[in-house]
Amino acid sequence: MTMDRRRFLKLSGVSLGAALLGTRGIGSVRGAEDGLGMLYDASRCVGCRACQMACKQWNGLPPESTDPQGLYESPRDLSAHTWTLIQLAEAEVDGERRQGFLKRQCMHCLHPACVSACPVGALRQTEYGAVIYDAERCIGCRYCMVACPFGVPKFEWEKPLPFIHKCTFCEDRLEAGLEPACAEACPAGAILFGKRAHLIAEAEDRIRNNPDKYVDHVYGKEELGGTSMLYISPIPFEALGLPILGPAPITELSETVAVYGTPSVAVSVATLLGGLYYWFTRQEKKLRAEEAARQEEKEAEP
Ligand code: SF4
Ligand code: SF4
Ligand code: SF4
Incomplete structure (x- = not known):
């Protein structure tokens, strides 16, 4: 998981405080x-x-x-x-x-x-x-x-x-x-x-x-x-x-539930999940791009 700048500064500050104060x-x-x-x-x-x-x-x-x-x-x-x-x-x-x-x-x-x-x-x-x-x-x-x-x-x-x-x-x-x-x-x-x-x-x-x-x-x-x-x-x-x-x-x-017991079903489920994962990732990228474009439009507004 990436750490944003605000969280990094917060952690750095608290860590330094803990070290200095001996908490x-x-x-x-x-x-x-x-x-x-x-x-x-x-x-x-x-x-x-x-x-x-x-x-x-x-x-x-x-x-x-x-x-x-x-x-x-x-x-x-x-x-x-x-x-x-x-x-x-x-x-x-x-x-x-x-x-x-x-x-x-x-x-x-x-x-x-x-x-x-x-x-x-x-x-x-x-x-x-x-x-x-x-x-x-x-x-x-x-x-x-x-x-x-x-x-x-x-x-x-x-x-x-x-x-x-x-x-x-x-x-x-x-x-x-x-x-x-x-x-x-x-x-x-x-x-x-x-x-x-x-x-x-x-x-x-x-x-x-x-x-x-x-x-x-x-x-x-x-x-x-x-x-x-x-x-x-x-x-x-x-x-x-x-x-x-x-x-x-x-x-x-x-684990058994996740693979549904038999190898053939497991392969089908894996294929389905792979497809779903691809679809969700594409959707997510699209939504993020749309959100970024909306944000840019908002910031460009007078
Ligand atoms: S503050 Fe406690 S309950 Fe909340 S995320 Fe941290 S460990 Fe979990
Ligand atoms: S006494 Fe401690 S554990 Fe109980 S509610 Fe307050 S902070 Fe939470
Ligand atoms: S099974 Fe539930 S309680 Fe246990 S680690 Fe996962 S989320 Fe937490």
Whole structure:
């Protein structure tokens, strides 16, 4: 993905600031055997949504309106313009009514179904464990949306030439030696960023030292072969809204879906996708050229 001048200057400025001030950089983590991750502690979250705001600010995402329906969530679900969302849940634990927040975003699965389902390699995993998207390659088939068990990739339904959007794990910030914007913004220490292995040890320590406070499970440690986003919670994860999943990765299944099982069908699908890709690329170039011409006309206007 190319970096525009504004983003480059922003990153350069922040990196320099971090270096000068000695703030929490991650330069030393790069190249580590285990990947990076974030631990969200639902018992510490106060629901302030500073993480949501920070994500929007860093990624230049527009605000979205929400119909007032008595719900805490605003907006109601993840979207192409909202890559992380704080949700509120309630459940009865040992006869006691408990509330808990849930921060939703891409889980950055260690075996990402979206990556294996994408027939043109528009999604890929970086050395940090971030699962990122390349709009240049995307043909708009939306297999990734179908394959993701967490309902994360979202489509720009409102656009004539739509793309997929989702949390990038602030890959540009990781590259610059910074922690994700949402983790940096949290005033309650509910989001801890670091090496995944360290985060798991920290999560297990918290549970061991506070058995009455937490459900005895680190969500994401083993689900679907593991995810970079990890959760601990005072209420059961299914009540929080996270799906109950086994330890086996579903990448094999999504690969099977992507090629439809038999070699002959796979060849036909590949041919069809190749044609579609060619058509979409031509359309995209045409639309971009038209847009550029419109822009030039506008600028030439007195
Ligand atoms: S949560 Fe969904 S979009 Fe994110 S890496 Fe996993 S499968 Fe892909
Ligand atoms: S990691 Fe970055 S892109 Fe993902 S939710 Fe946090 S701020 Fe948004
Ligand atoms: S910034 Fe921290 S405390 Fe506030 S909603 Fe996000 S995770 Fe919760």
